[in-house]
Amino acid sequence: MAHARAMSLPDHLAADAGGKRRGVWLDALRRLSRNRPAMISLCVLAAIFVLAALGNYVDAIQRYDPAALNYEDGTKTGPSWEHFLGQDHLGRDTWARVLQGTWISLRVGLGVAAIALIVGVLVGGAAAMTGSAGDNILMRVTDALYAFPDLLFIILLRAVLAGRDVPGGDVAIIIFAIAFVSWMTVARLVRGQMLSLAKSDYVTAARALGASQARIVFLHMLPNALGPVIVAITFAIPVAIFAESALAFIGFGVAPPAASLGTLIDEGHRQIIETKWMLIFPASVLALLMLCFTFVGDGLRDALDPRGR
Amino acid sequence: MTAYVIRRLLWLIPLLWAVATITFLVMNLVPGGPFDSNEKLQPATRELLEERYNLDKPVYEQYYYYMRDLVLVDVGSEPPFIYPDLGTSFTQDREVTDIIRDGFTVSAQLGLSAFVFALVFGMSLGIVSALNQNSALDYFGVFLSTLGAAVPSFVIATVGVLVFAVELGWFDVLGWGGPAWHEMWNPLAWDWRKVVLPVVSLGLLPMAFIARITRASMLEVLREDYVRAARSRGLSERLVIVRHVVKNSLIPILTVAGPMFAALVTGSFIVERIFAINGIGAPFVDAVFRRDYGVIMGTTIFYASAVVIANLVVDVLYAAVDPRIRYS
């Protein structure tokens, strides 16, 4: 059905992206390293990642057990030397909680993005590769799954899986539930890109040179389709982290005493009238993560564009 | 084209069947039943209730009854004239069709408004950013759209309410201020005090998303040969941008806009909950928590139809926008 006919483009030489693949990626890396916002963001992300990872395993950095209720010292306090980011409503140390929350949220965001990317690219690529019949089947399956109400189906899945023994526990359940409704966007995007790339001259040229369909799709078309996919994945991370925070909002996030950034923000926004600190810190970390992922995705997109600037 | 659309519409049937079946199975995997909340019922009372709603039957029989009722549509006097029998809410004593119709009217307005907001502001931001790539204006646009996507909607809503409703008194806290459908075009019919905050809270994230996609796709298109060709033919920059660039950048935007529209229209339960808006999001979430099977099924099937139709519209628009794609 979605049979596309080539339109004649202005003649020009087809750039064979395949032949100089390695050079192109090196070029991309060079271009990325020249993109200042992207590089700064990458450094910040790396720093957050390392800090969160260390913070969850090194006591000297974590300083307090995030689950310990030190309400005798005070509750809903602001930043101090004893408690860098203050204490929450139960007297828990916000610094330790934010480190823990960042680590959990990063796992959720990256886990969902990874699954969405892999499944989405495979399905989208396969659809574009298998021609009309395969495309039809795969896209109709994608359509069927796409038709589910995202957030609501996540909640339904979460309810089904809640309390079941799953390796990885709550976090794995949440990643699975969110990823289940996330990969279709990538699949459609890949396939949409492929459809319009299929008509481009270099693909026609590659085909004329006798390249196999798989080679054309995954070697020639996919790298050229990556730009929008990377942008979409950049957004899949905050979307996943947000989806988790929506679960936290209705009390369906990770089980206490663990907390994600979403849980912390949810707790914070309920306390806003009495203390703003409980909202400000986790929300700032979340916003920082979003900004960084965006700039990095942006930089990657610019860098990966083979036509350069 | 007509044949294509008809074929796609026929696809709706197996698709909805698949959606209904999957939801039915998943739903029945959730522990607990509709009569578990609130009060422990006398065993006999419980049996009576379960019998009334066919819950005493094996799952496959329940499935059969549900599917049978779904196929035997009722004919009504009001549009859309054909009503599938979606059963009764187990916990609310109302027809599921009524619950969806009432909720959808509100959610659709809220979603539509948020969608228009996101589209207008998102595309404007994206276009301005792309045309001034790497300038201060670009960074400002990117920053603004990223920030919009960086804070969860319930925080935006809470802070928005505290600042603009409680402190400044510009807006109301409760409810939705949309007019009757036939007055949608009349700005005076809207109760703006009740409209602005929910729409912005709901629309900020998609706005940021659309801005990002627009910018990325514009930059892509700006480098296309036909744009260079158009420029070299001496067309005015304005004409090039409008006729070639914006139009061709629409494709990736369309990919996300279709489902985004459907998602917004079927309601964000968070925004509906915070502003106490009687849309369709809250009944669904409530239904999941209370195992109100009728509402879960009905809403999912309804939503699925909405998404599928939105996707069809997007695909048709694809063809309209991208001359390289033809459906036959």
Add this chain to the structure above:
Amino acid sequence: MNLQGRGRLWPLMLLTAVLALTVACMGAQGDNAAPTDGPGAAERIDGGDMVVQGNEPDSLDPHWSAFQPDISLERMLWRGLYWLDENEEVQPSMAAAMPVVSADGMTYTITLRDGLLWSDGDDLTAEDFVLGIERTCNPDNAGQYQFALTSIVGCDDYAYAAEPTDEEKAELRAGLGVTAIDDATVEITLANPQPTFSIVLSLWMTFPVPAHLLPEPGEAWPAGPDAPEALAFNGPYVLTEYVPQDHATLATNPNWAAPNGVSPTLDSLTVRFIDDIGSANNAYRTDELHFALADTTVLSAVVSEFGDGREYFQSVTPSTRGLQMNLGREPLDNVDVRLALSQAIDRQALVDVVANGAHQATTSWIPGFVPAGAAPDAFEACCGFDPEAARQHLADAGYPDGEGFPGGLSLLIGDSPEAQDTAAFLQDAFKTHLNIDIEIEVVDGATRADRFYSIDYDLFIGGWAQDYHDPETWVVGLFETGSFINFTNCSNEEIDQLIADNLSNADDEARLAAYARVNEIIVTTVCGIAPFWHENSHFLIKPDVVGMSENASAQNAIQAGDWIAEAWGFSE
């Protein structure tokens, strides 16, 4: 009302739980005179449109309802033969006088007042009240509070008839111990004497049915937007508009037969359905609501903003929450382990930290203000917070300093922030004081209820709110061995005997003493629950609102007698 399974989203639970009532009529405690009609109160004016916060009811059918928002709204629209006054005393409402009870305590004869009318002008007769009780006992209606009428002859037989034919149903209905002797006289026959039966006649499941509109007991009760047209009312208000998920609007019932001379003065009363308590408070701040439940998450800020006794009020709710234990699971079958857990809970700190001081820390199951109840500190010595004693109990149980304590003991909770915070607090307390680790399992409301009812849990945070002001609603069915609502495997011969002996005991003093003893056994042996707080309700009421008055006994905000919505009005 069982609080175990409040199963909706948390904000709703917060509401139904803590307080609930839509509209509980509450208000000033003690001498907070501002919003009440006390001396010096501002002059009441006629008219006005009042908007109060509420939750959406599941149903408007008083003969089916068990959900607090339902009952609250129903209480504004219909009234029974009797009502509970501000002192929790039974008073005639639609009845002309207190029932005439036969010498054996089995037959109640009740005469209606003259000239009673439905809101649509039809006569309100004895038949309407008979039909109300028939509806609750009717198997097709499956009333959730049918069990409250179990003393009435034939009610259980009718309700639990196994697949009856229409003839059998008619026969069973005719066999019910409730008849209209004439238009103005109802006669009720009991299978066994029930000292508290006249209280039951004031509750929602005995409200009348407009028989001229709904002649059959099995008929579906109108719901949703159609309800205002399809129903008639005999309470102080009539329903004029119902918008699902949004609001219900009420107007004065022109045919309201006020038993106490109090009739509504409002032009309209709107119950706005709001699930998010933070939003409700903001709406109160922007004057969109005249009444809201105070957000206890930020209680001290709310109190200082609105002023204790100025716009902010609190009242005691007849409910208790605690740590419930499944005695069928090891090591909870050991009373020393249970006492160790109970004594490791610093209840005052729990209330202060988790609940922001919103509740009353306690060790007693039956609250002190309920007959046969005990003061919050009555069992402090044996069962209250004492880390030393807790460790000793744990050592006595064979786990000195937590050594050898079985791992994997899990605390099952719902998804409300308060439950999650409580769980975090308990987990920390058991770790700190007993050196034992417990796990927290968060599930949604329906799963939580399902697991609790099938007794598939170790530890559980639950509780109870009374159905009426008598200790029997605190113990009967909950603690007897094998009872169908005993979900903790509590089994104590003395409790079983005391309850069996006193259910129909006409000697009130002996009856209350027995229930006091039951309370003591429950607490001292932690027979299923270690109570930690009695709930309080917290309200915001605009200064120009009058008539939201407190019970003289300050006893409850969630019982029928307390909802005197007809008294609500505005002052200058």
